[in-house]
Amino acid sequence: MAEQNSEGGSHSKGGRPRDPALDEAIIKATRRRLVLDGYSTMTLGDIAADAGVTRPTLYRRWPGKFELVVEALDYGFRAQRDTYPSLxxxxxxxxxxxxxxxxxxxxxxxxxxxxxxxxxxxxxxxxxxxxxxxxxxxxxxxxxxxxxxxxxxxxxxxxxxxxxxxxxxxxxxxxxxxxxxxxxxxxxxxxxxxxxxxxxxxxxxxxxxxxxx
Structure with missing residues (x-):
């Protein structure tokens, strides 16, 4: 997971500020690949290509495929909860x-x-x-x-x-x-x-x- 900076933003493991829009593009590309290919078949290379980034960009954010998929799942869980009407x-x-x-x-x-x-x-x-x-x-x-x-x-x-x-x-x-x-x-x-x-x-x-x- 990303570390929070003093302004509430996030940094990658290398200390560079993370771009939330880029993170979301990667997460959405991951979720799409999970549908199309399944976990075992999908590759980080395909995800990177779909998101328009390089593989090193992924590795600066997530140690591997499993951790990326866990965050992609969490994204979906939170989005669904936010969709529920306030009742x-x-x-x-x-x-x-x-x-x-x-x-x-x-x-x-x-x-x-x-x-x-x-x-x-x-x-x-x-x-x-x-x-x-x-x-x-x-x-x-x-x-x-x-x-x-x-x-x-x-x-x-x-x-x-x-x-x-x-x-x-x-x-x-x-x-x-x-x-x-x-x-x-x-x-x-x-x-x-x-x-x-x-x-x-x-x-x-x-x-x-x-x-x-």
Whole structure:
């Protein structure tokens, strides 16, 4: 990672000020190569050429391909979080809160190529398992855990049945995006709304009777 200078900028290992625009160009070139070639096949030479820089420029910033890819992944994680609307899901009506949480499960919420990236990282499990572990830790578990927290909150509010398995429901909802991607004839637009419409009658408590609907 780059060192911060006294003005809040960053320096490369050689002490030269780093150009944020150049860093971003390299990061975006890396992310594109991950989609096109996958981690094992992509090369620093290709990334440098795509970004319009030299290989020494990359090595002044990152020790190697793995470290560059980790920063490229972090770039995507932060960009996706910044894309989420500013909402307090605990205060939304039940179906709205649940729908927004399911919507945020979508790997392609920010990046349309995210499903291909996920597939590439799953394919790297044997060769470079730490990459998929990073994706699971920073991109999968936070989203699935959010949906579980929303469900638990709705249980506490008396709107969702207390006996439902929140972990299994969250896993099923996350899997729906992969199923929609693989079923190329499936309409992926509005998937969160469709999933919640099917799921809600089976988990909701009837507010009139105080029993499962």
């Amino acid at each position: 307090n899901l605990d205060e939304l009506p039940a179906i709205e809160a649940l729908t927004e949480a399911v919507r945020r499960l979508d790997p392609a919420y920010f990046n349309p190529d995210a499903m291909v990236l996920m597939g590439n990282f799953m394919g790297e499990t044997i060769r470079t398992p730490e990459l998929l572990a990073i994706v699971c830790q920073h991109a999968v578990e936070p989203r699935v855990n959010l949906l579980e927290r929303v469900l638990v909150n709705l249980q506490d509010r008396g709107e969702v049945r207390p006996e439902i398995d929140t972990r299994t429901i969250a896993t099923m909802c996350f899997g729906s995006y992969f199923a929609a991607f693989l079923r190329t004839d499936a309409d992926r637009a509005g998937l969160a709304e469709k999933v919640v419409a099917v799921l809600w009658p089976g988990i909701a408590v009837d507010p009139q009777e105080g029993i499962p609907a």
